[in-house]
Amino acid sequence: MILYDYILSPSCYKVRLLASLLGAPLDLRPVDFHPGREHKAAELLALNPAGSIPILVDGDLVLTESAAILAYLAAQKGGYWLAGDAPAAIARHQQWLDFSHRLTQALGGARLVEMLHFEGDLAALQTRGVAALRELEAALFVQRLGGQSYLIRDTPSIADIACFPYVALAPDGSIPLDPYPSIRIWMRAIRALPGFIEMPGIHRRHDLAPDPFAEVPS
Amino acid sequence: MTSHAMRDAWYPVGLLSGLSEGGKDSLLLGENITVFGSATGAPSVECSGRTLPVVRRFGHLWTSLGTPDKDLFTIPEADHPERVRVDVGVVRVKCSPLRAVENFLDIAHFPFVHTDILGAESHPEVSEYKVEIRDEVDEVWATKVEFFQPQAARSAGGGITTEYMYRVPAPTCAVLYKTCPPRPGAWDVIALFVQPLTEDLCDVWPWMALFDDESALTDLIHFQQLIFLQDRSILENQIPKRLPLDPAKETPTRADLTSVAYRRWLKRHNFTYGAQLVAG
Ligand SMILES: N[C@H](CCC(=O)N[C@@H](CS)C(=O)NCC(=O)O)C(=O)O
Ligand SMILES: [Fe+2]
Numbered sequence: 001m002i003l004y005d006y007i008l009s010p011s012c013y014k015v016r017l018l019a020s021l022l023g024a025p026l027d028l029r030p031v032d033f034h035p036g037r038e039h040k041a042a043e044l045l046a047l048n049p050a051g052s053i054p055i056l057v058d059g060d061l062v063l064t065e066s067a068a069i070l071a072y073l074a075a076q077k078g079g080y081w082l083a084g085d086a087p088a089a090i091a092r093h094q095q096w097l098d099f100s101h102r103l104t105q106a107l108g109g110a111r112l113v114e115m116l117h118f119e120g121d122l123a124a125l126q127t128r129g130v131a132a133l134r135e136l137e138a139a140l141f142v143q144r145l146g147g148q149s150y151l152i153r154d155t156p157s158i159a160d161i162a163c164f165p166y167v168a169l170a171p172d173g174s175i176p177l178d179p180y181p182s183i184r185i186w187m188r189a190i191r192a193l194p195g196f197i198e199m200p201g202i203h204r205r206h207d208l209a210p211d212p213f214a215e216v217p218s
Numbered sequence: 219m220t221s222h223a224m225r226d227a228w229y230p231v232g233l234l235s236g237l238s239e240g241g242k243d244s245l246l247l248g249e250n251i252t253v254f255g256s257a258t259g260a261p262s263v264e265c266s267g268r269t270l271p272v273v274r275r276f277g278h279l280w281t282s283l284g285t286p287d288k289d290l291f292t293i294p295e296a297d298h299p300e301r302v303r304v305d306v307g308v309v310r311v312k313c314s315p316l317r318a319v320e321n322f323l324d325i326a327h328f329p330f331v332h333t334d335i336l337g338a339e340s341h342p343e344v345s346e347y348k349v350e351i352r353d354e355v356d357e358v359w360a361t362k363v364e365f366f367q368p369q370a371a372r373s374a375g376g377g378i379t380t381e382y383m384y385r386v387p388a389p390t391c392a393v394l395y396k397t398c399p400p401r402p403g404a405w406d407v408i409a410l411f412v413q414p415l416t417e418d419l420c421d422v423w424p425w426m427a428l429f430d431d432e433s434a435l436t437d438l439i440h441f442q443q444l445i446f447l448q449d450r451s452i453l454e455n456q457i458p459k460r461l462p463l464d465p466a467k468e469t470p471t472r473a474d475l476t477s478v479a480y481r482r483w484l485k486r487h488n489f490t491y492g493a494q495l496v497a498g
Contacts, residue, residue: 007440008447032436034443035236035307115310115450117421171454174312200447 001026003069004044004055006033008116010108010165011066012054013199018070018161021195022077034116067097070158081158092152096159102132103166110173111166122173129175133183136167140182149189156193164190168202223488225284227389230411230423232279233305237261245415246283247491253279276425277305278411291357291387295395296407296427304435306424306442313453314492315390315414316461316484318422321449322392322410323384323476325365331448334368338377341366349475351483358386358483360476371406372433372441374399384476389489390414401429408442417492418459422446460494 003019005012005028019026031053032038040051048055048064056063056072063069074081083093106128112118113125139151148154151163168187170177177184190196191205198204229246237255241264244251251265263270263281273280273290280290296303311318321327325344328337347363363382370380383395383405390412395405407427412420424446430438463485484493 007444030434030436030440032439035233035305036436036439038436117308117310200444201451203451 002029002057003027004029004031004039004047004053004057006031006039006053008200009033009053010111010169010199011052011104013165013202014066014161015054015056015069015073016199017165017197018073018081018158020197021161021193022073022081023195024073024077067100067158067162070097070161074158081156081161083152083157083159089152093157093159096151097162099132099135100159100162100166102128103163106132107166107170107173107175110175111169114173126173126175129170129173133167133170133175133177133180136163137180137183140186144182144185149186151186156190160186160190165199165202172201222284224389224414224491226282226286227284227489228273228280228282228286228290229390229413230278230421231263231281231413232261233307233423234261234274234277234279235305237279244413244421245419246281247414248416249283251281253281276409276411277303278423278425291391293393293407293409293427295405298427298429300429301407301427302430302435302438304426304428304438304442306426306439306446309422309424309443309446309450310415311420311422311450311453312418313420313456314418314460315412315420316489316492317456317459318412318420318453319386319390319392319410320461320477320480321453322394323360323386323480324474325363325382325476326474327449327452328365328367331452332445336367336370336445338366338368347475349479351479351486355387358384358476358479360384360479370396371399371428371430372437373428373430386480386483389484389487390420398429400431404429406430414491420492458494460492462496463490463493464496 003015003026031044033053038044039053045051047062050064054066054069056069063072083090106125109120110122110125110129113120113122150156151159164187167183188205224247231244231246232253237253239255239257241252241254244253249265251263254262261272261279263272265283270281270283275290329339329342333339345364347360349360352359361383365380365382366377367380368377370378378399380397385393387393391409393407393409395407398404398406406429409425411423411425414420424442426442428438463481
């Protein structure tokens with residue numbers, strides 16, 4: 001499986017992250033997204049006319065949507081990360097996967113304008129980003145009251161992985177995460193998953209503040 | 219108000235390969251500028267109706283708001299024909315331009331910020347090295363800096379002890395020379411060119427001139443972007459936002475020797491755009 005990848009792309013990171021959580025090996029093919037704009041050049045446009053990454057190639061199969069790529073990887077590893085059979089769960093899962101595109105456009109868009117000089121209306125992107133974060137915060141708060149740590153249940157699914165990266169990187173687009181406590185707890189849970197990997201701006205989990213009453217070893 | 223000394227320095231304002239003929243608006247030391255590309259190879263920069271001086275060097279366009287009393291610095295090592303010169307591309311950082319340079323000079327952050335790449339938490343110690351302000355060239359230099367690195371470069375096979383030299387040839391530019399894994403005896407050149415937009419916002423243009431016959435160009439770009447984006451997370455959270463310079467005392471509170479020399483040199487030249495003058 002070849003992943004056309006960019007180290008700073010949150011959408012590519014979704015795929016790298018799930019592959020690592022699943023223990024599935026990927027062949028990475030780096031794409032010069034910035035400053036080279038290789039994703040808009042002939043070779044990659046032939047693979048993906050939309051001119052975006054990630055692109056996953058597995059034999060004859062070419063996938064150009066991160067949600068589809070996550071589903072493909074998860075299905076190959078027994079489906080633990082998928083929605084299961086209950087109609088409501090299937091639908092809610094699909095709802096969050098679709099919602100993740102709003103995060104990509106708004107939070108990801110603001111990040112590209114703020115950080116890498118891409119064109120875009122920053123204020124409008126930030127407004128839509130905040131609206132999406134408020135919606136996510138409300139949903140995760142309700143989940144937490146019901147004893148569920150993740151978006152659709154108490155164990156993680158690819159919907160969590162699809163939403164996590166752009167949310168975690170919202171500060172790159174000058175959108176602070178301080179007003180969203182449930183989002184922060186959810187992100188902490190994801191960062192604690194065995195096999196979690198980092199990307200620049202998304203750090204591994206730091207320990208809590210040291211115990212002030214602990215004995216100092218001499 | 220912009221201090222005069224910094225108005226006379228040179229700053230990067232764009233990649234020569236990425237200029238647009240229609241012009242791109244930007245900022246330099248808080249003033250609006252427009253950067254124009256040109257099909258005939260003569261890019262220009264304007265600032266409120268004024269045409270600013272320009273230099274094309276290291277793959278970037280450079281300009282100055284004032285009248286530079288010397289040419290933009292050179293990096294003779296970078297001209298070697300066998301080197302790959304890599305335009306890494308711009309990254310905007312919400313931090314003081316001086317902080318961006320100071321962080322680049324400070325090796326002690328490697329194990330904690332570039333964990334398992336440029337440093338290992340098990341090897342945090344920096345041994346003694348030499349720092350000086352070279353009066354004849356008016357540059358800050360740190361030499362004989364040695365450090366253990368798990369993956370010193372894209373081309374490094376495993377952990378090695380790397381030797382570094384650091385150089386500050388302009389108030390918002392720093393160049394480092396480091397042991398080059400595929401060519402013992404030669405140095406890789408990695409530079410950080412910082413465009414001060416305001417006192418706490420900058421565009422950073424990393425650039426490299428490497429001996430690397432193996433890695434693809436894109437791998438080299440990604441490696442450097444990975445490293446710099448790790449720095450960016452730290453830079454945007456530094457407190458205070460501006461680089462503290464004590465007008466009276468010689469020693470700042472932080473102990474890194476290169477940083478001490480850089481701050482001293484900035485003060486000596488009154489390079490204080492992005493600094494905060496504090497006593498204490
Ligand atoms: N197809 C979407 C695209 C994700 C996306 O926006 N990717 C960015 C990089 S992080 C991209 O390639 N943008 C370029 C473009 O859309 O023109 C997905 O897989 O989720
Ligand atoms: Fe760093």
